Amino acid sequence: MEKPRSYEDFIFMPNLMFKTLGYDLFHTPRSRWRYLLVRGYFVLCTISNFYEASMVTTRIIEWESLTGSPSKIMRQGLHFFYMLSGQLKFVTFMINRKRLLQLSNHLKELYPHKEQNQKKYEVNRYYLSRSTRYVLYVYYIVMVVMALEPLVQSCIMYLIGFFFTYKRIFPTRLTFDSRKPLGYVLAYVIDFTYSQFIVNVTLGTDLWMMCVSSQISMHLGYLANMLISFRPSPETEQQDCYFLASIVKRHQLLIRLQKDVNYVFGLLLACNLFTTSCLLCCMAYYGVVEGFNWEGISYMTLFVSVAAQFYVVSSHGQMLIDWSTNLAKAAYESKWYEGSLRYKKDILILMAQAQRPLEISARGIIIISLDTFKILMTITYRFFAVIRQTVEK
Numbered sequence: 555m556e557k558p559r560s561y562e563d564f565i566f567m568p569n570l571m572f573k574t575l576g577y578d579l580f581h582t583p584r585s586r587w588r589y590l591l592v593r594g595y596f597v598l599c600t601i602s603n604f605y606e607a608s609m610v611t612t613r614i615i616e617w618e619s620l621t622g623s624p625s626k627i628m629r630q631g632l633h634f635f636y637m638l639s640g641q642l643k644f645v646t647f648m649i650n651r652k653r654l655l656q657l658s659n660h661l662k663e664l665y666p667h668k669e670q671n672q673k674k675y676e677v678n679r680y681y682l683s684r685s686t687r688y689v690l691y692v693y694y695i696v697m698v699v700m701a702l703e704p705l706v707q708s709c710i711m712y713l714i715g716f717f718f719t720y721k722r723i724f725p726t727r728l729t730f731d732s733r734k735p736l737g738y739v740l741a742y743v744i745d746f747t748y749s750q751f752i753v754n755v756t757l758g759t760d761l762w763m764m765c766v767s768s769q770i771s772m773h774l775g776y777l778a779n780m781l782i783s784f785r786p787s788p789e790t791e792q793q794d795c796y797f798l799a800s801i802v803k804r805h806q807l808l809i810r811l812q813k814d815v816n817y818v819f820g821l822l823l824a825c826n827l828f829t830t831s832c833l834l835c836c837m838a839y840y841g842v843v844e845g846f847n848w849e850g851i852s853y854m855t856l857f858v859s860v861a862a863q864f865y866v867v868s869s870h871g872q873m874l875i876d877w878s879t880n881l882a883k884a885a886y887e888s889k890w891y892e893g894s895l896r897y898k899k900d901i902l903i904l905m906a907q908a909q910r911p912l913e914i915s916a917r918g919i920i921i922i923s924l925d926t927f928k929i930l931m932t933i934t935y936r937f938f939a940v941i942r943q944t945v946e947k
Contacts, residue, residue, distance in 0.1 A: 558672035559681045561665040564765050565658065567682070567690070571758030575599050575751060579655055602747040603640070609726045610637045632833065633724055639829035640752035643759045646822040654762065657814045661769045664807075674779075680772040682764070686866050690757065693859040697753045700856065701746055723749055760863065763819045764870040767914060770808055770815070774877040774912075777801055777808075778884035786893030794897045802904055805881065812874070812912045823867075824919050827930065830864050834934040864927060871914040871922030882908035 572579060576596025614634050647654075666672045704721035712718040720733050723745040732741035781801065786794040834857060885905045890898055914922040920929075
C-alpha cells in the first residue's frame with residue numbers, strides 16, 4: 555500500500571518550478587554563497603525575460619517586417635502570446651506571493667500530519683494522479699527538446715561538413731548580431747534562460763493553483779465522509795448540534811480559503827484563457843503550414859501538450875465544484891432523520907449553504923471547469939478556421 559503523502563509532497567512540484575529559477579517562496583535557510591548563486595541566477599533569468607519580451611514587442615510593432623509571410627506572422631504571434639502569458643503570470647504571482655504564502659501556511663496547519671489521520675482524509679486520492687504527472691512531464695520534456703534542438707541541429711550541420719547555421723530557439727531579432735560566434739553564445743544564453751523562465755512560471759503558477767484547490771477539495775471530502783458516518787440521536791441533541799456546528803465552522807473556513815484562491819489566481823486565470831486560446835490557434839496553424847517536418851511535428855506536439863495542461867487545470871477546478879456540492883448530498887444521505895428537531899433544522903441550513911458550489915472563477919468572467927475546457931477548444935477551432943480561410947484567400 556502506498557505511503558500517505560505529506561503536505562510537502564503536495565507543494566514539491568510547484569515550489570520546484572520556482573526554486574530552479576532561483577526564487578524560493580518559503581525562503582529556505584541556506585549558506586550565503588548558495589543564496590548569492592541562486593539569487594544571481596534569478597536575476598539573470600529575469601533580465602533575459604524582460605529583454606527578450608521587449609524585443610518581441612518591438613518586433614510586433616514593426617509590423618512591416620512581417621507582412622507577406624503568413625507562416626512568419628503565425629510564428630511571431632505564437633512567440634508573442636507565449637511571452638504575454640508568461641509575463642502576466644509572473645507579475646500576478648509576484649504581486650500575490652505573500653498572500654499565496656499565507657494561504658499555503660494556513661492549509662499546512664489544517665493538513666493531517668499523523669499517518670492515521672492522513673488515511674482518514676484519503677490524502678493520496680487528492681494528490682496529482684499518475685496521468686496528470688505524465689502530462690506535466692511530457693509538457694516539460696517537449697519544452698526542453700524545443701529549447702535544445704536549434705543548437706543540436708546547428709552543431710550537426712557543422713560536423714557533417716556544412717557551415718554553422720546559427721539557429722536559435724526564438725526568431726526574435728536582438729540588439730546585437732547573433733550570427734557571430736560570441737553573439738550567438740550570448741543570444742542562446744538569453745534565449746535559454748528566457749525560455750526556462752516562461753516555462754517554469756507558466757507551469758509553476760498552474761501547479762500552485764492545482765495544489766491549493768486539491769487541498770480544499772480534500773477537506774470538503776473529509777467533511778462529507780464525517781456527515782455520512784455520523785449517527786445523531788434525540789438523546790444526544792447537544793452533542794449532535796455541537797458536531798454539526800464544527801462542520802459548519804470548518805466549511806465556512808474553506809469558503810474563505812476558496813475566496814483567497816480566487817483573489818490570488820483569478821486575474822491570472824482570466825488572462826490565461828485568452829492567451830492559451832491564441833497560443834493553441836497559432837500553434838495549430840503553424841504546424842499545418844510547416845507540414846510533416848521536424849518543426850511542424852514539434853509545434854503540433856506542443857499544441858497537444860498545452861491543451862493537455864489546460865485540461866488538467868480545468869479538471870482541478872471541476873473537482874472543487876464536485877466536492878463542494880457533494881457536501882450537500884452527503885448531508886442529505888446522512889442519518890439526519892434520526893436526530894432531534896433542532897438537529898434537523900440546523901442541517902437544513904448546512905445543506906442550503908453547501909448547494910452553492912465553490913468555484914475557481916477567473917475574476918467572475920468565467921468559471922474554471924471542464925465546460926471551460928470545451929469552450930476553449932471550440933473557440934480555438936473556430937479562430938483557427940477563420941484565420942486559415944482568411945490567409946488562403
